[in-house]
Amino acid sequence: VPGVTSSIAAPALAGIPVTHRGVASSLTIVTGHEEPGKEAPLDWKAMAGLGGTLVVLMGVSRLKQNAAALIAAGKPADTPAAMVEKGGWKDQRMISATLGSIAEKAKASKIESPAILVVGEVVRLAEKLGKKxxxxxxxxxxxxxxxxxxxxxxxxxxxxxxIALAEKPLPEDLMKRISSVECVAFTSANGVNIALKIPGISSALAGKMIVAIGPRTRQALVERGLEAEVPEEYSSSGLERMLRGKCQSILFLRSAQGSRYLSQGLKEAGLFVDDIPLYDTVPxxxxxxxxxxxxxxxxxxxxxxxxxxxxxxxxxxxxxxxxxxxxxxxxxxxxxxxxxxxxxxxxxxxxxxxxxxxxxxxxxxxxxxxxxxxx
CATH class of the missing domain: 3.40.50.10090 (Rossmann fold)
Structure with missing residues (x-):
């Protein structure tokens, strides 16, 4: 926003208010990279004793030296500190540590310019106010x-x-395979959406026990007028317990890349299991x-x-x-x-x-x- 300095805007975007009632009532802004040979260098001792929030602009290249200077001047090494990189950009990020460890963490995190250093108790507020x-x-x-x-x-x-979904050609004997089992299982809402577009499938499912893996899958079925049972435990043993005494044959309609751990477990439990992939997941x-x-x-x-x-x-x-x-x-x-x-x-x-x-x-x-x- 034109007219709003990065020393205030960048921390705010990271969830750090530079002042906050009961935490910090003053703000000091300094440059972290002075012109070489300047006669009056920064008075770190004065800044260390000010309290409130300290914002250091252009401080990446001399972060280690500046943090050390503040600590040497009396600022506690455990004072909260943060680096806000590329404030306001899509790839903005923030790291937090203590004044004594911020330089090491910034190096490990490969923080680059443009970035600013924020020192003070307000940094702790980022955990409450900043969005992950x-x-x-x-x-x-x-x-x-x-x-x-x-x-x-x-x-x-x-x-x-x-990923994107790519529908697969359906087998010619799809309806025959549905009619030959007692139960049909859907493993995702995507599978439901694709299957229910197939002409005649609603009639083929009539009278079958329908299983939905997960509440979202069940919701997709209910929205299309089909009731479904959901196992309490999303595992082959949980599904087998739900099916026990109700059906001995089941057809899975699912993704080609979907795991077969459910169907394999049911086969081992003695059920007849069929499997038809309805779609591929592709890049x-x-x-x-x-x-x-x-x-x-x-x-x-x-x-x-x-x-x-x-x-x-x-x-x-x-x-x-x-x-x-x-x-x-x-x-x-x-x-x-x-x-x-x-x-x-x-x-x-x-x-x-x-x-x-x-x-x-x-x-x-x-x-x-x-x-x-x-x-």
């Missing part, structure tokens, strides 16, 4: 709803579709994913909703020669995964998983993430 940036990697058609949910839970969403080719990768260090949380979102994010980062930066950001941020197959794929890729909700829904993930960041 969450990368949403779901297909484009799910982004609007997902972003709205993320905002409801207090996050700042970044839309970056990593999205969405430019928003490339934008995310180029600003990857500004992301706080990565929300992986399927194994393919993880796989294609890594593949695209590698294609853009940004795989190292991606893995650094993943290590520094919070990684959330929906479902065991997604968690296993992340583990295979060498990515640590921090959060995995018991319920396989995006909202359950957000609720758990909210508790995680507030802990």
């Amino acid at each position: 940036r969450i990368a949403i990697l779901r297909p484009a058609h799910q982004q609007k709803e997902s972003a709205a949910l993320a905002e409801e839970y207090g996050f700042s969403p970044i839309a970056a579709p990593a 999205s080719g969405d430019p928003r994913l490339d934008e995310l990768i180029m600003m990857i260090r500004s992301v706080d949380i990565f929300a992986f909703t399927s194994s393919s979102t993880a796989r294609y994010l890594v593949e695209r980062a590698q294609a853009l020669d940004r795989k190292e930066e991606l893995f650094e950001a993943l290590a520094a941020g919070t990684v959330a995964a929906i479902g065991l197959p997604t968690s296993q794929e992340l583990d295979r890729l060498g990515i640590r998983v921090d959060v995995m909700p018991e319920k396989f829904t995006f909202e359950a993930m957000l609720a758990l993430l909210k508790r995680w960041v507030e802990r």
